[in-house]
Amino acid sequence: MRKSLFYYFFRLGKFPDSDALKATGPVIMDEGIKITVTFKNYRSTGKFFYRKRNWYSGSVAITAERFLVFIFSKKVLDISLQDPRFEKMDVYMEGKNCLVIGFDASLFQRLDSGRVEYRLFSPLAGQMFRQLSNPRLMK
Secondary structure, eight states: OOOOHHHHHOOOTOOOHHHHHSSSEEEEEEEEEEEEEEEEEEETTTTTEEEEEEEEEEEEEEEEEEEEEEEHHHEEEEEETHHHHHHEEEEESSSSSSSEEEEEEGGGTOOOEEEEEEEEOOOTTHHHHHHHHHHGGOO
């Protein structure tokens, strides 16, 4: 699977210098991947989307303790694998190269409602799915 065009031309989607990545060495990393963020029946203060999808270039890292997603080198998802909220997130595959992370918006922001889904298009999606499905394998 090819890297995002934003990554090729502008190097958008590279890993930033992150303390979370330096503290615990990454088990799986991929940068310059295509990421979509989908909002379904999403409602927040001043925002409402019946269905909205945005495409980005970004990177993903799974460490022994954390799951991190960066869009344009900005951290958008950083959660501990032992966090009770992680257990409430849906993690599944769509095809062989697409990992989907879905959750209710109120999981992170109490006043938000609806569903948020991150689709990570990567050749390492299957490996990421196995690691996220059973975090005990990483220790």
